[in-house]
Amino acid sequence: KxxxxxxxxxxxxxxxxxxxxxxxxxxxxxxxxRWYKQDTGRGPVSLTIMTFSENTKSNGRYTATLDADxxxxxxxxxxxxxxxxxxxxxxxxxxxxxxxxxxFGKGTTLSVSS
Amino acid sequence: xxxITQAPTSQILAAGRRxxxxxxxxxxxxxxxxxxxxLGLGLRxxxxxxxxxxxxxxxxxxxxxxxxxxTDDFPLTLASAVPSQTSVYFCASRPHQGGPLTFxxxxxxxxx
Numbered sequence: 001k002x003x004x005x006x007x008x009x010x011x012x013x014x015x016x017x018x019x020x021x022x023x024x025x026x027x028x029x030x031x032x033x034r035w036y037k038q039d040t041g042r043g044p045v046s047l048t049i050m051t052f053s054e055n056t057k058s059n060g061r062y063t064a065t066l067d068a069d070x071x072x073x074x075x076x077x078x079x080x081x082x083x084x085x086x087x088x089x090x091x092x093x094x095x096x097x098x099x100x101x102x103x104f105g106k107g108t109t110l111s112v113s114s
Numbered sequence: 115x116x117x118i119t120q121a122p123t124s125q126i127l128a129a130g131r132r133x134x135x136x137x138x139x140x141x142x143x144x145x146x147x148x149x150x151x152x153l154g155l156g157l158r159x160x161x162x163x164x165x166x167x168x169x170x171x172x173x174x175x176x177x178x179x180x181x182x183x184x185t186d187d188f189p190l191t192l193a194s195a196v197p198s199q200t201s202v203y204f205c206a207s208r209p210h211q212g213g214p215l216t217f218x219x220x221x222x223x224x225x226x
Binding site: 034036041042043044045046049089091102104105106107 | 217219
C-alpha cells in the first residue's frame with residue numbers, strides 16, 4: 001500500500017535552534033517528493049521538490065534531503081524563527097498517474113517559541 | 115493577484131441541507147482538486163479534474179459531487195450534508211501533473 005509517514009507528529013523548539021523533520025514513504029513507482037508548509041488558517045505552500053536523482057536541495061533556511069534507496073526524506077530548518085511555526089507536509093507523487101497520484105503525509109506541527 | 119479564491123470562508127450548516135463550496139482560479143491551470151483536512155488525518159482527496167469537462171473520484175468521494183464546466187471554476191456540492199462532513203475544505207490547482215499544487219485559503223464547514 002502506498003503510504004507516507006511523517007515524524008515526529010509535533011515538535012516544540014526554541015527560536016534560533018535547528019530541527020529536522022522526517023518523511024518515510026512506501027510509494028511506488030516514485031516520481032517526486034515535495035515538502036509543503038501550511039500556516040495556521042491557510043492553505044499549504046510548496047517549499048521544495050525532490051526528484052529521484054536529487055540528494056539535497058535548499059530553499060533559504062530550509063534544506064531537504066532524499067535517499068531514494070531507503071525511501072526517506074528529511075527537512076532541516078536552520079536557525080528557526082517564530083514564523084517557521086506551521087505544519088509541514090510531505091507529499092509523494094506516483095510516476096505517470098493523474099488525478100489520484102499524490103500521497104500525502106499527515107504532517108508535522110512545528111512550534112517555535114521565543 | 116493570481117491564485118485560488120474559495121467561498122465561503124466559513125459556514126455553519128444544518129444537517130440535510132444542500133451546500134456548494136465555490137472555487138475559482140485565474141492561473142489557467144488544467145488540473146483542479148478538492149481536499150478535506152481533518153485533525154489527525156491530514157489532507158484527503160475528494161474529487162479531481164484533470165481538464166475542463168472531466169472529473170474523477172478521489173479517496174473520499176461519497177456524499178460529494180463536482181463539476182468542471184470551464185477551466186476556472188470547480189464547485190464542490192454536498193447534496194445532503196451530514197455531521198461527518200464537518201471539516202476544512204481546500205481547493206487546489208496545478209498547471210500540469212508534475213507542477214506544485216496551489217491551494218486556496220480553505221472553507222471551514224460545520225454541519226450540525
